[in-house]
């Protein structure tokens with residue numbers, strides 16, 4: 001994707017995410033790999049009101065070369081690109097249902113959500129829970145790094161999901177699938193439920 005198209009796509013998808021209530025206020029951030037570096041949403045910017053011309057442009061070493069300063073959570077994105085060479089885009093949201101699940105005491109931290117649907121298994125797969133760290137703590141980046149090589153999607157405890165994809169559409173589709181699955185999981189809690197069996201999951205992977 002060329003840089004102009006990437007800038008427009010980030011703003012269009014940001015508005016779509018914001019307008020559907022998938023992240024609120026100035027939370028959530030998006031990055032896309034482009035020739036010579038990355039485009040990233042700016043710090044304190046609402047995904048609902050992004051300006052293509054003001055997106056942060058970082059060079060290959062992560063230095064700001066144009067636009068507004070990048071999100072303070074840029075390290076979450078950098079870790080994904082560094083650990084997963086096939087990454088073309090990263091999306092991080094404070095999406096309500098995923099955050100709710102990230103706060104539950106009894107989830108399996110090695111795989112937070114059960115295999116409810118085939119699409120969740122195919123687009124997200126195993127979802128590890130990254131322990132809580134305060135915002136800005138560099139230890140969070142290192143904790144995410146520990147999972148990023150094996151997982152393109154992680155859930156930060158009491159915070160929200162981070163998802164990498166080969167391109168922006170793939171990353172957005174996966175994080176939306178994750179959020180919908182978190183919503184279904186909360187709806188089904190307490191009800192006797194048939195999840196996909198290990199054999200059915202294996203067939204999809």
Ligand SMILES: [Zn+2]
Pocket residue numbers: 028073092093094159160
């Ligand atoms: Zn965040």
